[in-house]
Amino acid sequence: MLASWAARFETADPARDLAEGERCGARLVIPGDSEWPTQLDDLGDRRPYALWLHGEADLRFSCLRSVAVVGSRAATPYGTHVATEFGAGLSERGWTVVSGGAYGIDGAVHRGALACEAPTVAVLACGTDVTYPSAHHDLFAAVRSQGLLVSESPMGVRPTRPRFLIRNRLIAALSRGSLVIEAAVRSGALNTAGHAVSLNRVLAVVPGPVTSETSAGCHRLIRQGKAVCVTSPEEMIELVGVMGDDLAPEQRGPVFPHDLLNSETRRVLEAMPIRIGVGPATIAVTAGVDMETVLSCLGGLAAAGYVERVPKGWRLRSGGPSGG
Template structure:
């Protein structure tokens, strides 16, 4: 709460301002910081001299909005829909949102039982293209399920495509997920995701800056993304074209000092072009949940080392491997020639050849030695020796 303001007055003033000031309005945020929510609300209700930083026309538009605002009614509608209002200073307020400075939300409308503050502490954003490919949907779902199984909360925007796949992946794994909407949380959007968002509200949280009944607009979607970025420990972009709104989320995360990650796709895919551009900058390439947690998790939570399969010849001692590598494919070779190729003596080469014969790698042909079919199948670089 702002210092000196009565809690009830502060609550009504903040709810009032969510109806009047657009999300992310830096000028409105500065007014609240300098004068407090109650004073700003009074000035807008009175409609007198404009507060600094806006034209007369814009002030008149804000005052017109203020005349239609009914914070008490908004709270009643919210309560009937199982929605609560959480403002800065409340015990449930996620402190990391304060990193947004004057663009910090005036408050958040929250639908669902868990504590937003507690869930936000261990959360990761998964965002991406609405018109994603099957690959993008698969990666989003798999990443979300892996994160949920590790106890992380998956945050996304509730949209079609990657967002929906991320939410479903977390829910399918029995995990936690949060949908941050660009409209009133009592009216699911998009409508095709009504069932999904209802399920998220039952098992997780649905949050937004806009009061009950408010509708989304293109600018509200873009401004919503800063909340996703600030709320979470890091943002993963699964698929995104050059002009994707998901890149707005990623860049907001970078400005806030959060981790930014990208899932690579085909170099020929326009839906991965934006992700690849991020990866050419400060974003980190990730391919599974373990690699995400290695970045956002506690010290020592390392992803397993990646390596190819261990082949039987990898287990040979160096001297034996040098002798094996000295044998050309397709013809028997005398021990002296093998010794020169292996840079060793003839006696040492013979000793290793008998060892290699017992393991099935070479066979004797008169005075010469030849690779067996087993040894000729492949060499370490993957090329055929046949």
Template sequence: MNAGRAARAALSAVAEPGDALLNRIIDHVGAEGTLEAVRTGRPPDGLDVTAKEAARLEHWRIRLVAAAPEQDLAVCAELGGRLVCPGDPEWPTTLDDLGGERPYALWLRGPADLRRSCLHSVAIVGSRAASSYGLHVAADLAAELADSGWTVVSGGALGIDAAAHRGSMAAEGPTVAVLANGFDVPYPASNEGLFAEMARRSVLVSESPPGTHPHRLRFLVRNRVIAALSRGSVIVEAEARSGALNTASWARRLNRVVMAVPGQVTSRTSVGVHRLLREEGTILVTRHEEVIEAVGRIGEDLAPAPRTPVLPRDRLDPVTRSVLEAFPARGHAGPAQLAAKAGVPMPTVNAKLGLLAAGGFIERAPAGWRLTPAAKAAPEPPAPDAVPIRPGLPPDA
């Protein structure tokens, strides 16, 4: 067994993830030297520590007695997992942006290559007590991003996280779950089936050895890994106090893109998102193209403008359309009246009337021509300077 790998396995068992002191010692004497410092309870030569830090070193020394890194590695292998350390081909170098708070190692389970998966990745996180609107948005965004070749990263929690993972997998796309517990501990228990499917098709990520149970601090600490693995984070629903907002804070600190989906103004799960949207630097997104434009490469991933529906009258040539638009909404009109209003010669009007009648736009009336019921019901296209409306939402949504 590689001594450095075994040392990192032990360190991940005795210290909380991302401890700045432990990373400082690792930088100073390496993983094996750090394990020896923990074993003796004394800092390595040449490294000054405060009294508070020395107490932490003593705490790790006591915990090391119960650590069993060889057993952890054996259980990991039995479950088809692996330990990935800095410098390994699968180690995502974006984690190094965390500096003194980077992971010591990662315990992975699942066939997907973590580093490769995260080259084009977006985090989607949000409220555990999500609304049906939020669940729908998260799943749709994840599925559409997966269809476009992007990996969805989230935290495996109830609500928005689970919806994002499921949406990506429904589109046969890769997804990464960063857990606050060992990858063999199904938490929350209701997501056990989701985790099993991810272990079969994607990848589960943990900073803690197998068998580790979660506690509150680790949920907040793991958010830094979610932010670091992704090019940007999308927040879909968040209350005033929310772990999702903590992820956004880490993303901003790491110079990643912060995006948010607007929610219902009457919902408490929108309070945090709307507060985030009022902060400088947050990008409002409503569809996957806008997410890709925000995190993609300049000039390659621009979001296309929303397209309005193409109506039958849009396919008419300009002269024929001008004759059609000269018709009154109610009543009838004769050729002379239409010619005057459209500014078109009478012979041209007579020719266009035949075309419009054949197309079902107009019909004969007792004293001329009139619009058909279908033509009256056809919606008018928006003015050129109108604000585009998202398909499926009413104009005042």
């Protein structure tokens, strides 16, 4: 290992790297600089010594309210749709999206974020001047204009498998929490999830079809108790936001007229027969209320169109208000 590092040291040329970075429009930041995100200190001895940045946004400021979103490169149409919705939803609410710029979920969430005004950050496993994957040339240009490309590697460095795994710790450390959208049981996204857990960051996943191998890793994280299930950007923000200020709205089903009745009136209504008429005494027994209550409720229910009087007593009115 020492011999390997010694060989790299002999070929290193910091002055050349700085000059090449300046020529490409990138800048180098180190711990102590105003743009350095102090949350990277949580990495301890795994903290990067420096970062190359290429883009218009301020890295430290952008990551104060940020969420990492990662997932499968071989994303399904479901995963791509969900990632785009989360990217746009988070960005619309002023949250920076951090991801890896890869195919699949990464690309979709970056594109979703770019549809709104908040910056998006792509952490690369190569130099910021290297477009990998090559098909993301236009995407990376858009990220530079609205956010940042970030890398530990100087200009010209090509990606390798170890570099992808190493950079994942930065994606997790830069953000308040990480969200996984589609990940197989063996997936690089789960490597990022592991870093989030080790850093005591929030970890959440979006569930997928139970028949989908692409979501099997997400479901395992939920079953192991390592991740929280979320289904909307609001729910993710509730996990990483300010306690009491960023609560997600409680999801509710549709409200039917039936739901607006008080408890005694609802019990009387639920005791009513559909076809035959019955007297108030029978209704009282079925509903478990007294006769006076039944008589007082029947008038209101009849006026609202729920029930009708027939020769043998009372019954539900055909075609009355829906009770759900």
